[in-house]
Amino acid sequence: MGMVKHFWGLFVDDGRLAGILVATVLVAGVLSHIHAVKWAVAVLWVGVALALWTSVNHQIVVHRQQTAKNHLGP
């Protein structure tokens, strides 16, 4: 079980990032299936960039909230 968990962790350690990537691939797949090729390329390109941006941005927000909380004290 530990090995499975470790193997899973090699691919997914942030649900937000993984979720957006999955959605991007699915949407691109559907678009390519209906022959909207240029849109599929754009979705893949922008989707992955957006996934990275969203994931890192979330950490920035969390960090700022934590720092503000620490500054205010108990």
Next chain:
Amino acid sequence: MFNGYAALASFLGAGVEFVEALTIILAVGVVRGWRSGLSGGLSALALLALLVGIIGAPLTKVMELPVLQFLVGLFMLFFGSRWLRKAVLRYAGLKSMHNEAENFEKELARQRAARGVQSDKMDRVGFVTAFSGTFLEGLEAILIVLAFGLGTHSMSSAVTGALAALAGVALLGISLRKPLSRVPENAMKFVVGLMLTSFGVFWIGESFGLHWPQSDLSILYLLLTFAGVSFVEIWRSQRLTRSQNSFTHAGQGSTAGRKA
């Protein structure tokens, strides 16, 4: 034909993992004995080499299949974006930098606390620790080698890069006998993460039958896009941290002034 891109990517990606495996082997060697540490590490490497031979060779023959292109692309995308995200967070100051010296100390403490005594004979705890640590780190290295080897249709170049990394890390480990804390691990993970993510997106598109603008050159455009996003986020986070720090110091200064 030798593919420099595959060799370099494998060298960097596998190198990072071998450095982490070396830390574990060194810690086991110091506490539990070198026989256990080296035997465990070498056994894991032999098993990994076998896996590359068993899995890598047949896969190269069927790489043209869209299903396989999709699976390899998906793996590269998820694995690569994970590495890229972590590297960006570290550069942005949102996550602590990977510290091999610290990991070495932690592993030393763990080995000392474990049952059994240091011995010149084979120590079971030491062997298992060195084997499992090297296998798990090496598994990531193997996945990177397979991904780049299949993605560039140049498995031999990818394997060559990984072997060069293994030789380099082993030589440094033998000569220095301490963890390689000066290796720029985060920079290597950032570069490999970018390469894996770009390649992964490209291969997923290929498996869908998409036509990328300017074909293979799109990989470079994808890489530049993701690098751009990464640098902007790093810059943004560092700027916000600096402004937050100056706000905190200003607050502390005015509080001190009121007290005076």
